[in-house]
Amino acid sequence: MELDRFDVGLPDPQEHEPEEYSACSGCGGTIYCGDDNILDIYGMAVHDTYNCIYKAVEAKKTVTIKDGD
Ligand SMILES: [Zn+2]
Numbered sequence: 550m551e552l553d554r555f556d557v558g559l560p561d562p563q564e565h566e567p568e569e570y571s572a573c574s575g576c577g578g579t580i581y582c583g584d585d586n587i588l589d590i591y592g593m594a595v596h597d598t599y600n601c602i603y604k605a606v607e608a609k610k611t612v613t614i615k616d617g618d
Pocket of ligand 1: 575577578
């Protein structure tokens with residue numbers, strides 16, 4: 550299989566590697582300088598996604614019990 554022609558003329562995505570800023574306190578993923586979807590929660594850097602926030606603050610689901618009728 551010859552794939553060489555696909556290697557020519559495409560920009561290298563690793564060429565301008567962004568600078569690491571921190572790690573997400575939710576998912577543990579890397580946060581890079583310039584990310585604009587990062588929240589500061591109690592001093593933690595967290596991706597602005599439900600799952601990351603949920604894990605970062607160690608939220609627990611609450612079960613509400615309805616009064617019987
Ligand atoms: Zn995250």
